[in-house]
Amino acid sequence: MASSTTQGSDLWSNNMSSTTSDTLESIISATTLDLFTEFQEPTESSGDPTVPQLPSLVASTVNRKRDRDEYLASSSDTPLFSSDDLPASSAENYYGPRVKRQHRRPWYETEESWKTVPVPPSAKKPRMRGPFKRAHDSGVWLGSDESTENEEVDRQDAVRRALRVMESGASIDDDDDEDEELWHEDERELDLGNKVHASNQTLEEKLQQALVNKALQITEDPGGFEGPVFPYWQKQPGHLMGFHLVQEQAQKKVALCVEQGEEVIDLSTRYMQQIRTPTLRPLRYHTKIVPKQGKGNRYQSLTPALRLYLSNNLLEEVPGEVFHLKNLEVLSLRSNNLTEILPSVGELNSLKELNLGSNQLNWLPWELLGLLHANLKKCMIYPNPLIRPVPSTWNPAPSRKFESGEPCQVASTRIAFLDITGASFRHWPPAPSSLPEHWPEPQADDEFLGPPPEERTKTPSLLELALRACKRSPQLSQLPFLIPENCPEHLTKLVQKTWILKEAGGKSCSVCGNEYIIPRTEWIEWWYCIPEQGLRGQLDNLLAMHGMPVPLLRRGCSWACWQENASPLIRGWSSATLPGGLKEERAFPRKVQTSPTRRTIPPSGRMRQ
Amino acid sequence: MAASSSPYVTLISNDGFEFIIRREAACVAGTIKKMLDPQSACALPFDVHAHAVIYTMRVTILTSQNNHSGVVLEKVCEYLYYNLKHKDEKDVPDMEIPPELCLELLMAADYLHV
Incomplete structure (x- = not known):
């Protein structure tokens, strides 16, 4: 026992941190700490082999006070975990946020x-x-003696x-x-x-x-297509391939772009007639990939500037999923078979470039004006069979506002009032969207046959309310199949239209801004809004100066939703409420301004022949 | 012509529920209005009863289950009064429509032209 105590004193003198039970006993006898004696009781029976040794508490108890130097060196406690001991974790050594390392592989x-x-x-x-690789086998390696590496x-x-x-x-x-x-x-x-x-x-x-x-x-490729089976690694033109195969390739392409953070999504020239929703859905979650290391760009936006190219396909309608891509900056729909652009395009507020050329568009959505006011800098709309205004509806004096870049309205059609199913009445003006090509030239003495004033209410019809309930329903895609067969056919079409609308995000009334499904009023306004574009007009000098005005289709959600200041007869000017917070102003002054440039404009009488 | 001057109209569903509503509310529905208009070609043959009774048989045929046509007609009547109430208002709140009734109401609204 005496030798053990001497060993203990040696240990005590040599390294104070590592202690044995003997040294602890000696400490207890020297410094009678009441608190510590409670903990010491098991060590008195240290002969018991089952009791483990206590952890070292000596350093913290004996040197209870810190040295002044140590205290000043670091204000924080001694590290409790090993990760706390990093030099970067103390405030004195803080040099900035650490760039998190990103690895895209195991x-x-x-x-x-x-x-x-x-x-x-x-x-x-x-x-x-x-090179070091992970072995994907069972782990058993039975090589013969002769086989070398x-x-x-x-x-x-x-x-x-x-x-x-x-x-x-x-x-x-x-x-x-x-x-x-x-x-x-x-x-x-x-x-x-x-x-x-x-x-x-x-x-x-x-x-x-x-x-x-x-x-x-x-x-394992999804079936359902007929024709020759091509090996999947051989590139074949899309029209020779099956629908599923094209879709699958597009889906892979989109997935690759999302995975690699590629901002240019090129789906052009794939002969696709439609693009399924799941194909484009991953683009909603597209985030930019920040470069791994770099000075000065520690704080970077992860918002991507998406560029989606769908040109040279056979699309007949814009995929609804496109309208959900708020980060879209460039959208090309050139050379498709589009006949209508849904008003939901107004949701794409960050759009800078839009290409709609070489389609079958007769008009554009009125919401385009809001886009032009927001960010849209480049908008290509030609060639398209756009409707031209009838010369007699032409206002002879375009304001100078357009020259300063503000859009202005030059003409509009009569307002068509539609019934509850969205069809036009017999004796009322037809919906512009129904008869785009044979546009009747209105007469000055034409009697306006609108609905009686007591029916111009903003109350939605029951049909509209039921369709809104359908739109809220999660089973909307199955609803067309639940309609009985003896039901009128247009109901099925209405429900299908509601489905398309829901995918595209819905549309709101261009007058009151409420969400609606069936338009009740409809008219086309011609605006100078896209400068320096495409064709020079062939109507007269005025057109030659400004190019063609763009037909924009406006729709209202109820019979009360039409421009209140517009007279029943067509007038070339009216105060329009512009989308996107533009000022409500008369787009046209009535008097022709007599500036030197204006003298070349033919007088109004000549134009209205 | 005594019947046409009555201020109330009775709508009867296929499963036997009767709804007595005001005539002006009933006239919100285009089809009912035509039925009540004596000048119209599809006017109902009025009998001597005080109420004009309209059988909404067509509606119930179109619904998938005839047992529920009373529920649908009740909702239709609710809408007729809703329309009458909010006729001149600018901010009209949407009427609540339960999702299980949306298809039935869609067909009823198309038939009644409302």
């Missing part, structure tokens, strides 16, 4: 391991053999070459591409499921297995 391919794998072909370094790698290369021949059909004589392709082939190997590295199969067996896997992948 841990076993991070940093050192993946950097070595794809050697640039120009470098021509000796290939790094055997080099032989194994050579066998891998042979299989890779064979696979490459099988997939691309190209010759593999050029060694430059090898290193590049190595990187992709690693992924392919993972897809194939059986790792070459770990199997002892012969080359033929591997090839056969790979072929079977390919065949399985082909047969």
Whole structure:
């Protein structure tokens, strides 16, 4: 026992931090701490082998007071966890927010391991053999004694070459591409499921297995298309491919763009007649990828500036999902078969470029004005069969406002009042959307046949209310199939239209702003709103100066929703409530201004012949 | 012609519910208005009863289950009064329509032209 105490005193003198039970006893006897004796009771029976040793408490009890220097050095407590001990965690060493490292691959391919794998072909370094990889097999490796590592790698290369021949059909004589392709082939190997590295199969067996896997992948393609079956890796023009195949390719493309943070989504020239909602849905969650390291760009917006190209397809309507992409800056719908742009396009407030050329558009939505006021800088609308205003409705004196960039209205059609199903009445002006080509030229003595004033109420019809209830229903897509067969056909169409509207985000009345489904009033206004565009007018000099005015279709949600100041007869001017917070002003002064440039304008009488 | 001057109209559903509503409310519905208009081609043959009785048989045929036509007609009558009440207002609150009735009401509204 005496020797043990001397050992304890040696320990005490040598390192104070590591203590034994003996030293603790000596400390207790020296410093009679009442608190500590409670904890010390088990150590008195230290002969009991089952009791573990207490952790070291000596350092904290003996040196209870900190040194002054230590106290000044750091105001924080001694680290409790190992992660607290980092120099960056104290306030004195704070140098700024740390850039979080981002890895887009599993841990076993991070940093050192993946950097070595794809050697640039120009470098021509000796290939790094055997980079660290995760083995995807069972973990059992039964190599024969003769097989060395080099032989194994050579066998891998042979299989890779064979696979490459099988997939691309190209010759593999050029060694430059090898290193590049190595990187992709690693992924392919993972897809194939059986790792070459770990199997002892012969080359033929591997090839056969790979072929079977390919065949399985082909047969797993969703069916439903007829015609020749193309291997999925061969590029075929879209019109020769099935609907599902085109959609699948588009979906893959979108998924790739979202995954890589690519802001340009090019789905052009794919001969798509429609784009399904799930294809474009991932774009809603598109976020920008911040560069890994960089000075000065620690705070970066993750909002992407999306550029969506849907040109050169066979689209007959704009996919509704497009209108939900608030970050869309460029949208190209050129060379499609579009006949109408839904008013929901007004939701795309960050749109800077819009291309609608080479379609079948007779008019554009009135909400385009709001876009032009917001951010839209470039809008291409030609060529399109846009309706032209009848010369007699033409206002002879366009204001100078347009020259300063503000849009102004030059003409409008009569207001068509529609019944509860959205069809026009017999003796009332037809809906502009129903008869775009044979636009009747109105007479000055035309009697206005609007609804009687007592029927101009803002109360929605029961049909409208029922459709709104349908729109709220989560089973809207199945509702058209639930309508009985003996029901009028237009009801089914109305429900289908409601479905399309819901996908596009709904539309709001251009007069009162309420959400609606069936338009009750409808008219077209011609506006100078897109400067310096396309065709020079052929009507007269006035048009030649300003280009063509753009027909914009306005719709109201009730018979009370039409421009109150507009007279029943067509007038070229009226005070329009502009969307997007534009000022409510008369777009046209009545007097022709006598500026030198105006003298070239023909007098109004000549135009109104 | 005594019947036409009556201020009330009775609507009877296929499953036997009767709804007695004001004539001006009933005239909100275009089809009922035509039925009540003696000049109209599709006017109902009025009998000597005090009330003009309109059988909304067509409505009940169109609904999938005839048992529920009373519920639908009740909602229609609610709308007729709702329309009458909010005729001249600018901010009209939407009437509540339960989602299970939306298709039935859609067909009823199309038939009644309301």
